[in-house]
Amino acid sequence: MSGVVIAGGSVAGVYTARALRRHGYAGRVRVVEAEAELPYDKPPLSKTSLAQDPRVPLLTESEVADLGIELLLGRRVTELSTAASTVTLDNAAELQYDELVIATGAAARPAPWSCPGVHVLRSLADARGLRADLAAARHLLVIGAGFIGAEVASLARSTGIAVTLVDEAAVPMARVVGAALGERLAELHRMNSVDTRFGVRVNSLARHDNRLHAELSDGSVVEADTAVVGIGARLDLDWLEFAGLPVGNGVECDEYGRAKGFDKIHAVGDIAGWYQPRLGRAARIEHWTNAVEQADHVAQNIARPDNRVPYDPVPYVWSDQYDWRIQLIGTRDLDHSPHIIEQADPFRLAAVWRDDLDRVTGGMTVNWPQASVRLRQGISRGVPASEVGAQLIGASK
Ligand SMILES: Cc1cc2nc3c(=O)[nH]c(=O)nc-3n(C[C@H](O)[C@H](O)[C@H](O)COP(=O)(O)OP(=O)(O)OC[C@H]3O[C@@H](n4cnc5c(N)ncnc54)[C@H](O)[C@@H]3O)c2cc1C
Structure with a gap:
C-alpha cells in the first residue's frame, strides 16, 4: 500500500x-x-x-x-x-x-524592486530577515495596506518605528469591508501615527546613501531604512x-x-x-x-x-492591528451597507450584512469575539439578520 x-x-x-x-x-x-x-x-x-x-x-x-x-x-x-x-x-x-x-x-507576490532592505513576508526566513532589519530601523516603508501590510505597520509602531504606508487604493480595505468600514480601518492607522499615502503608486524604489528612496505617483519622495512589500500572493x-x-x-x-x-x-x-x-x-x-x-x-x-462529507464553509479570518482584533465572517455584499452596532467604552463593533431575504450573510467585528461566533453560527444556520442583530444589540447594552 x-x-x-x-x-x-x-x-x-x-x-x-x-x-x-x-x-x-x-x-x-x-x-x-x-x-x-x-x-x-x-x-x-x-x-x-x-x-x-x-x-x-x-x-x-x-x-x-x-x-x-x-x-x-x-x-x-x-x-x-x-x-x-x-x-x-x-x-x-x-x-x-x-x-x-x-x-x-x-508564495508572496515578489516585490517589483530588488534592492537590499526590501522584504516580502511569507516564510519564517522572510520574517527573521525583516526583523533583523527592523532592529536597526527608524523608518519603515510598507507598500500595500492589506492584512499583512497593516499588521507589519502595527508591529513596527509598537516599538516606535516611524511608518509610511502606501497603497494605490484611496481606501485600501474598502475592497474587503466597503467604504465606510474601510475608512475606519484607514483611520486606525492614522490614530497610531502612521503616515498614510493612499491613492498613490510607488513609481520607483532604490537604495542610495544607505537609505531607500521611494518616488510616489503624486511626486513625493519617501525615505526609509527598510521596506515591506505586501501586494498579495501567487x-x-x-x-x-x-x-x-x-x-x-x-x-x-x-x-x-x-x-x-x-x-x-x-x-x-x-x-x-x-x-x-x-x-x-x-x-x-x-x-x-x-x-x-x-x-x-x-x-x-x-x-x-x-x-464522504462536503465542505460548505462560512469563511473566517482574523487580523490583529494595534489594539484591534478584527474578525471577518462570511461574504459581504459591498453594494449594500451593513447594519453597524457599536459600543464606545470599551470600544467594540459588529457590522452585519444581510441578503434580500433578511438572512445574515457576512459580518465584521472589532474586539468582539462573541459577536463573531454568533455571526458565524447565524450564517451557517440561516438565522434572520434581524434576530442576530437583536441579539448583538441586547449584548451591547
Ligand atoms: C505573515 C502571514 C500572516 C497571516 N495571518 C493570518 C491571519 O491572521 N489569519 C488568517 O486567517 N490567515 C492568515 N494568514 C494566511 C494563512 O497563514 C494561510 O491561509 C495558510 O498558511 C495556508 O496554508 P497552506 O498550507 O495552504 O499554504 P502555505 O502556508 O503557503 O504552505 C504551503 C507549504 O507548501 C510548501 N510547498 C510549496 N510548493 C511545494 C512543492 N512543490 N513541494 C513541496 N512543498 C511545497 C511551502 O514551502 C509551504 O510550506 C497569514 C499568512 C501569512 C504569510
Whole structure:
C-alpha cells in the first residue's frame, strides 16, 4: 500500500496528516515539504512582538513519531503523473501514492524592486530577515495596506518605528469591508501615527546613501531604512497544469476537495479552489481556518470514503492591528451597507450584512469575539439578520 502523499507541509498539509490519523487512517502518510525547517505556523510571523522569535511550531519531532508519519523536509515536488499515480521530487525520487493531497499553498507576490532592505513576508526566513532589519530601523516603508501590510505597520509602531504606508487604493480595505468600514480601518492607522499615502503608486524604489528612496505617483519622495512589500500572493500551478489537473483560480475541486475528474487527488488550503454549495460557485480562500477545516474534510473523506462529507464553509479570518482584533465572517455584499452596532467604552463593533431575504450573510467585528461566533453560527444556520442583530444589540447594552 503506497498510502497518502501530501505535497506541502505547512498549515494545510500538517493538519491533513494529523486529521488522517484522527479519522482512523492507518496507511502510510508521507509529507513532502520544500522548506528544510520543521513546519511552523504563519499568522505569528506578522503578529509576534519584535522582541521575540516568531517561530511557532506546527509539529514537533515527537508528534511526527507518535503520528507515525514520514516528513520529507527540504524536498520539492516537481512533477505529477496521474497515469502512474506518482510524484517526482527535486532529487529525482519517485513516490507512489494511493491518494495525493496537494497542499502547496501560495508564495508572496515578489516585490517589483530588488534592492537590499526590501522584504516580502511569507516564510519564517522572510520574517527573521525583516526583523533583523527592523532592529536597526527608524523608518519603515510598507507598500500595500492589506492584512499583512497593516499588521507589519502595527508591529513596527509598537516599538516606535516611524511608518509610511502606501497603497494605490484611496481606501485600501474598502475592497474587503466597503467604504465606510474601510475608512475606519484607514483611520486606525492614522490614530497610531502612521503616515498614510493612499491613492498613490510607488513609481520607483532604490537604495542610495544607505537609505531607500521611494518616488510616489503624486511626486513625493519617501525615505526609509527598510521596506515591506505586501501586494498579495501567487500560486505555482504550472506543474499541476502540466499534469493535466484542472487549474484556474487554484486547483479546481468539487465540494469534497477532489480535483475535478481525479478521484484520488485532493487539494487543500490556499492552493485549492473548492466548489462551495452555499455560494453556488467555486472559491479559493487564503485564510488559516479554511486550510484547517478543508484539511479535516479531505482527511475524513480519504479515511472513510463511504461516508464522504462536503465542505460548505462560512469563511473566517482574523487580523490583529494595534489594539484591534478584527474578525471577518462570511461574504459581504459591498453594494449594500451593513447594519453597524457599536459600543464606545470599551470600544467594540459588529457590522452585519444581510441578503434580500433578511438572512445574515457576512459580518465584521472589532474586539468582539462573541459577536463573531454568533455571526458565524447565524450564517451557517440561516438565522434572520434581524434576530442576530437583536441579539448583538441586547449584548451591547
Ligand atoms: C505573515 C502571514 C500572516 C497571516 N495571518 C493570518 C491571519 O491572521 N489569519 C488568517 O486567517 N490567515 C492568515 N494568514 C494566511 C494563512 O497563514 C494561510 O491561509 C495558510 O498558511 C495556508 O496554508 P497552506 O498550507 O495552504 O499554504 P502555505 O502556508 O503557503 O504552505 C504551503 C507549504 O507548501 C510548501 N510547498 C510549496 N510548493 C511545494 C512543492 N512543490 N513541494 C513541496 N512543498 C511545497 C511551502 O514551502 C509551504 O510550506 C497569514 C499568512 C501569512 C504569510
